[in-house]
Amino acid sequence: MFRKILGMGLATILMCSTLSGSLAYAESKSSTYDASFFENLKQRAIVHELQEHKIAVNPKASIAELLNTVDSTSLKSGNNNSDLKQNLEKLNKSEYIYLTLDGEVYSSEKGYVGMADKVEPKEESVMDATYTETSSLSESNNKHDVSISSKRNPTPWEVSGGTTGTFSRVQLNYDGFDGVNASALLPRAEGIRTGEQPWMYYGFDAKNGRGIEGGFSFQTGQQRWQGYIKNEKYKYSIDTWVNGEGYNSVKFYIDNSTYNAYLLAYYNQIVVMQTSFDFSDLSNMSVKRVTAIAKKNFDGSNIYGSAINGEFSEVVVSKFNSDYYYPWDSYRDYSFWDGSQWFGTIDWPTDYITHFGPSVWIRNPNR
Numbered sequence: 001m002f003r004k005i006l007g008m009g010l011a012t013i014l015m016c017s018t019l020s021g022s023l024a025y026a027e028s029k030s031s032t033y034d035a036s037f038f039e040n041l042k043q044r045a046i047v048h049e050l051q052e053h054k055i056a057v058n059p060k061a062s063i064a065e066l067l068n069t070v071d072s073t074s075l076k077s078g079n080n081n082s083d084l085k086q087n088l089e090k091l092n093k094s095e096y097i098y099l100t101l102d103g104e105v106y107s108s109e110k111g112y113v114g115m116a117d118k119v120e121p122k123e124e125s126v127m128d129a130t131y132t133e134t135s136s137l138s139e140s141n142n143k144h145d146v147s148i149s150s151k152r153n154p155t156p157w158e159v160s161g162g163t164t165g166t167f168s169r170v171q172l173n174y175d176g177f178d179g180v181n182a183s184a185l186l187p188r189a190e191g192i193r194t195g196e197q198p199w200m201y202y203g204f205d206a207k208n209g210r211g212i213e214g215g216f217s218f219q220t221g222q223q224r225w226q227g228y229i230k231n232e233k234y235k236y237s238i239d240t241w242v243n244g245e246g247y248n249s250v251k252f253y254i255d256n257s258t259y260n261a262y263l264l265a266y267y268n269q270i271v272v273m274q275t276s277f278d279f280s281d282l283s284n285m286s287v288k289r290v291t292a293i294a295k296k297n298f299d300g301s302n303i304y305g306s307a308i309n310g311e312f313s314e315v316v317v318s319k320f321n322s323d324y325y326y327p328w329d330s331y332r333d334y335s336f337w338d339g340s341q342w343f344g345t346i347d348w349p350t351d352y353i354t355h356f357g358p359s360v361w362i363r364n365p366n367r
Contacts (some may be wrong), residue, residue: 038096038108039063041272045091045262053084063092090267099273100144103234105165116234156300160343165196166303166352167292168360171335172317173345174207177319179253181325186225187246187291187310187362189218196220198307198362199292201228202252204261206281214252214272215261215290216241218307218308229263229273238271244309255322256282282320288344289315291360300349306363313358 046066052058057069067088070081096108103116156162161169163252179203189198201215214229217237225242251264259277264270277285291310316325335344345352351365 020298026069033098033106033112038098040051041096041260041270042091044258045270048253048255048262049084049087051089053081062335065093081093087267091270094270096270096272097236097238099229099234099236099271101233101276105236114237119230119233119235129358154342154348158341159346159348160341162300162341162348163298164260164296165292165294165298166357166362167290167350168198168353168362169288169290169292169345170328170345171288171334172286172288172328172331174205174284175205175331176283176320176321177317178256178282179251179284179325180250180289180315180328181249181317182289182312182315183246183248184240184250185246185309185311185313185359186216186217186244186358187307189220190221190306190308191367192218192220192293193267195295196303196305197294198305198310199290199294200225200307200310201290202250202254203288203290204254205286205288206277207284209359210279210281212254212261212275214261215250218243227263227265227271229261229271231273231275236271236273238269240292241324253318254282254285272314285320287317291362292360301364301366303352304364304367306361306367308363309356309359309360310362311359314333315358 004161008167043063043066046063047057047059047061050066050069055069057066059218061069070084070313073105098106098108100106103118105113105116109207139248154162161167177252184200184331186200190199197220198218199215201217203211205211210232214227214230216225216227218224219226219240222240223243225245226240227238229236247265248263249267251260254261254275254277259275259282261273261275262270264272289312291307291312293303293305293307315328317328324360335342335343335346337343352362354361354363
């Protein structure tokens with residue numbers, strides 16, 4: 001069991017040491033997001049870290065008081081809490097990036113730094129799983145070793161997101177999930193052709209259609225993976241990582257007090273995105289994880305690149321009304337046929353996807 005919001009030392013706030021180039025422009029602008037605003041973001045992150053380690057704290061305590069808490073707790077318990085201390089030190093010293101609903105980007109170190117990239121109105125995502133009322137055809141099995149598409153041989157138009165690429169999408173029901181944490185191994189992208197792009201990420205979907213996602217996309221020019229966070233209107237990219245690199249901590253969560261989304265990896269740069277979520281959204285939120293190769297107008301056979309050995313392992317999730325993380329497999333997968341399309345959990349197409357434990361391999365079966 002893991003304490004809520006930070007469980008397992010995993011991830012929900014992508015990080016890196018430099019501000020990278022997802023900005024459409026930057027200009028001189030008076031920031032309404034001052035030092036005290038970023039101190040509040042930092043204070044919330046530190047509270048979450050302490051709660052993850054089952055240390056009771058006053059959620060309104062100052063940062064200094066919170067940092068002193070771990071020292072006094074270590075003395076009383078006899079534990080050295082070295083990992084916790086290291087994480088807290090990084091949280092206290094890291095740069096914090098904040099994205100507003102209007103796409104403005106602010107830095108705790110640089111002030112206003114520009115605008116995030118706009119998402120095209122018709123841009124689709126391979127993680128698409130728009131909410132539709134489930135029927136009696138809802139899948140009851142909570143294990144992913146039997147994929148939904150094994151029941152039949154759907155066309156691309158009979159899978160939600162099916163024309164956007166090949167993917168392994170695992171999604172939980174709309175039961176109020178607000179955090180996901182895992183160790184992650186980025187796939188090894190090979191033979192990627194023009195128009196193909198590997199992805200690996202988490203996503204949250206509300207019943208009203210609002211959604212947010214965060215994770216990694218493969219940059220074919222650089223041959224590297226780039227971190228990102230995205231909502232329906234804006235996308236912000238951060239630093240890059242080598243092909244096939246692994247992480248012991250990737251976390252994505254929604255603060256159930258401010259409704260900000262936090263994406264975290266390595267504790268070097270904290271990326272926080274303002275959302276339009278409210279309490280009713282959190283109480284009916286779904287979470288998903290996706291490994292994919294995207295391509296426009298995918299017909300079920302015309303992707304030729306591979307994404308080898310992508311892995312989310314030791315995956316845990318939290319809910320808005322709980323203080324702990326629990327294993328993903330403790331909950332039921334969300335998947336159903338609405339009469340025209342499969343939604344939620346699915347391997348598409350099945351002959352492209354191979355599972356080796358938590359590892360996902362995506363490759364054209366005819367190559």
